[in-house]
Amino acid sequence: VLAGGGASLDAVEAAVRSLEDDELFNAGRGAVLTRAGTCELDASIMDGRTLKCGAGAGLRTVRNPITFARRVMEQTPHILFTGEGAETVATQLGVDRVEPAYFITPRRREQLDKRMRELGLAAASPDASLTRGTVGCVALDVHGNIAAGTSTGGMTAKMPGRVGDSPLIGAGCYANNATLGVSCTGTGEQFIRNAAAHELSSLVRYRGLSLDRAARTVLTERLDIDDGGLIAVDREANI
Ligand code: ASP
Numbered sequence: 001v002l003a004g005g006g007a008s009l010d011a012v013e014a015a016v017r018s019l020e021d022d023e024l025f026n027a028g029r030g031a032v033l034t035r036a037g038t039c040e041l042d043a044s045i046m047d048g049r050t051l052k053c054g055a056g057a058g059l060r061t062v063r064n065p066i067t068f069a070r071r072v073m074e075q076t077p078h079i080l081f082t083g084e085g086a087e088t089v090a091t092q093l094g095v096d097r098v099e100p101a102y103f104i105t106p107r108r109r110e111q112l113d114k115r116m117r118e119l120g121l122a123a124a125s126p127d128a129s130l131t132r133g134t135v136g137c138v139a140l141d142v143h144g145n146i147a148a149g150t151s152t153g154g155m156t157a158k159m160p161g162r163v164g165d166s167p168l169i170g171a172g173c174y175a176n177n178a179t180l181g182v183s184c185t186g187t188g189e190q191f192i193r194n195a196a197a198h199e200l201s202s203l204v205r206y207r208g209l210s211l212d213r214a215a216r217t218v219l220t221e222r223l224d225i226d227d228g229g230l231i232a233v234d235r236e237a238n239i
Pocket of ligand 1: 026133134152153154155163164165166172184185186187188189
């Protein structure tokens with residue numbers, strides 16, 4: 001998309017869609033399971049040119065949550081839809097739908113069974129080591145426009161209804177032509193507490209840090225080193 005002179009938003013949506021369709025990743029088909037054995041998908045997308053954004057949380061039948069997020073951004077006056085309302089909006093927006101079973105793979109089922117045994121079925125924090133595989137994409141196009149997108153099933157054995165950082169603008173996703181685009185992965189609660197994606201942008205914008213310095217600051221000083229990671233591109237194409 002980018003090589004053809006296309007828009008960063010189109011590139012982000014295309015990249016994330018292909019990863020959602022690939023069961024190796026924790027997004028779309030092959031997403032991790034809640035402790036109820038279901039998939040609840042979260043995604044967001046942001047346009048750095050306009051600061052427009054869209055997101056969905058707890059999606060159960062939307063084949064490509066990133067496309068849902070984009071249509072929310074472009075075709076509704078709102079930003080984030082969740083639960084039953086999101087399913088209704090998905091119908092109105094005409095995005096591809098699937099049965100909930102489409103997302104569930106044997107590998108994730110085994111992973112959940114293992115985790116539930118470890119938990120003794122008790123409430124405990126979801127295990128970050130079983131969750132990596134959230135997908136994200138950041139892009140800068142030839143027009144100087146930055147976009148970012150993030151899509152995930154969340155964390156293995158999360159409580160049903162739990163929403164992570166991925167659909168929250170400023171936490172797991174952010175884009176602003178004035179600074180950068182960023183997509184995060186890791187223990188969502190930590191990224192939310194620290195508004196990690198927006199914090200990265202702020203360090204570049206207000207403290208004048210390079211992208212590299214700012215990313216290291218977020219990952220090691222705001223977050224704990226094993227909380228997760230991020231991908232980012234700034235307006236000068238540093239990555
Ligand atoms: N950040 C995601 C969440 O907490 C999970 C991940 O990135 O692996 O939902």
